[in-house]
Amino acid sequence: MPVIDRIAEYADELTALRRDFHEHPELGMQEVRTSGIVATLLREWGIETHTGIGKTGVVGVLHGKAQGRSIGLRADMDALPIEERTNLPFASKTPGVMHACGHDSHTTMLLGAARYLAETRDFDGTAIFIFQPAEEGLGGARAMLADGLFDRFPCDEIYGMHNWPNGEPGKVGVKPGEAMAGADFFDIHIRAFGSHAAMPHMSKDPIIIATALVAQLQTVVSRNVAPTEPLVLSVTQIHAGAAYNVIPSECTISGTMRYFDPEVARMVRGRIHDLAAGMASAYGVEIEVENREIFDVLVNDETLSHAMLAVAAEVVGKDNTVVTPDVKTGSEDFADMLRVIPGAYCTVGHAGTVPLHNDGFILDDDILPVGASIYARLIETRTAA
Secondary structure, three states: OOOOHHHHHOHHHHHHHHHHHHHOOOOOOOOHHHHHHHHHHHHHOOOEEEEEEOOOEEEEEEEOOEEEEEEEEEEEOOOEOOOOOOOOOOOOOOOOOEOOOOHHHHHHHHHHHHHHHHHHOOOEEEEEEEEEOOOOOOOHHHHHHHOOHHHHOOOOEEEEEEEEOOOOOOOEEEOOEEEEOEEEEEEEEEEOEOEEOOOHHHOEOHHHHHHHHHHHHHHHHHHHOOOOOOEEEEEEEEEEOOOOOEEOOEEEEEEEEEEOOHHHHHHHHHHHHHHHHHHHHHHOOEEEEEEEEEEOOEEEOHHHHHHHHHHHHHHHOHHHEEEOOOOEOOOOOHHHHHOOOOEEEEEEEOOOOOOOOOOOOOOOOOHHHHHHHHHHHHHHHHOOO
């Protein structure tokens, strides 16, 4: 069965809605406009709507024609702090903010499914539409959980999806079991002693210390972790100084760790602290390490992964579904929801190969009715299972 006919009929409206979200991106916990549009549309379609969950999160509840199971569908709404460089006619109008990860499409696909299901109600049980804020490292899933998400809206299963710019439109993949990495963010603050740039011998130069520490951090993966263990440790920011002729007193190094084994993660956290302490002692400065455990490892339920693929095959064809063999070192806070409710998370391929989180990323709008149809079929299929 291909894309649902009714959803195909309003595909142009979905495209317009997605492009509007794209043109007006909002960072995590600031999705006031986006969540307002979501809530308004859900109410227009006769869906019971709850707002302010996890600050800017929205939940819609739709009951089917008979008693049955409760199935959750989740989409994220936030954008990234990136200056868009696509030159699209509907490019971001918000300086320094861009939907470079496709969350505008996730929100639109879930709305497309909600509209169809509200029109037809050809399912048993209850559909729970979860529109989550702040997926990009700001704890949106945990905020919704702290607000009693699944106590207020119990779910038997939950599903999510992510667009994937792999140049294979309609290719749906699921990795059963461990699928995406857990993640930490870290900041290392070096407090040293500045001087005039013409008299560097008078300083304890934090930039020299920072560059030495960055080099040492790169040995953690290569010299402390088995080559067969998937692990990433990346330094992504260095901040110091404000003048050409001043050696600053402070420097901050920031980055991320991605892991699958919690014991390995604990060891790496310890090594970061040890290396920082060694550098502080060697150079006679203060170095403080601040670590935040942001994402859990995403674990898909084995049985529900295959159930999701079977539903996707009804939309894209069996030849376009695949059990993904490899884990991804990207992270996703849907993992926090999957720790509470069993479910699965898939990727849906689309045209274009510019990667996610790139300032030139362009989404293929043809994915919208595909994702909406998969979401809708999950409700029609799994509520009666």
